[in-house]
Amino acid sequence: MPRIVVTHAVKDLALWVSKHAERVTVFGPFGSDLTDHVNADGSKTVAVTVNVHDMAGLQKMLQEPKAAALKAAHGVVEPLTMFIAKS
Numbered sequence: 001m002p003r004i005v006v007t008h009a010v011k012d013l014a015l016w017v018s019k020h021a022e023r024v025t026v027f028g029p030f031g032s033d034l035t036d037h038v039n040a041d042g043s044k045t046v047a048v049t050v051n052v053h054d055m056a057g058l059q060k061m062l063q064e065p066k067a068a069a070l071k072a073a074h075g076v077v078e079p080l081t082m083f084i085a086k087s
Contacts, residue, residue, distance in 0.1 A: 002055070003085040004031075007047045011075035013038060016046060019074045023048065026070060030058035044077075 010016040020036050027034050031052040039045045052058055061067055062080075071078075 001031075001051050001053045003049060003051050005047055005049050005083040005085075006080055007045065007083075008080045009077035010044050010046055011077060013044050013046070015075050022070070022074070026061075026067075027058070030054045030061065 017036065017038065023036070024034050027048075027050050031050040031054070034048060034050040037047040037049065
């Protein structure tokens, strides 16, 4: 099960942090151990890490209109950059 890191900017850091439980729910069908990260310099660049067991499902979900609405509600600024852990 690969661990991924997704980075992006946000419009409002406090708003994005407050939406953690929603992210856990959205990513839950595809992965586990979701952790939010904020930039140590206080900027509006954030990251999410998650252990993914259904990469195809996650990538499909991220392209759906519902995901776009959630990104907007969380203040996500495109583009998203995804990294996959390699051993």
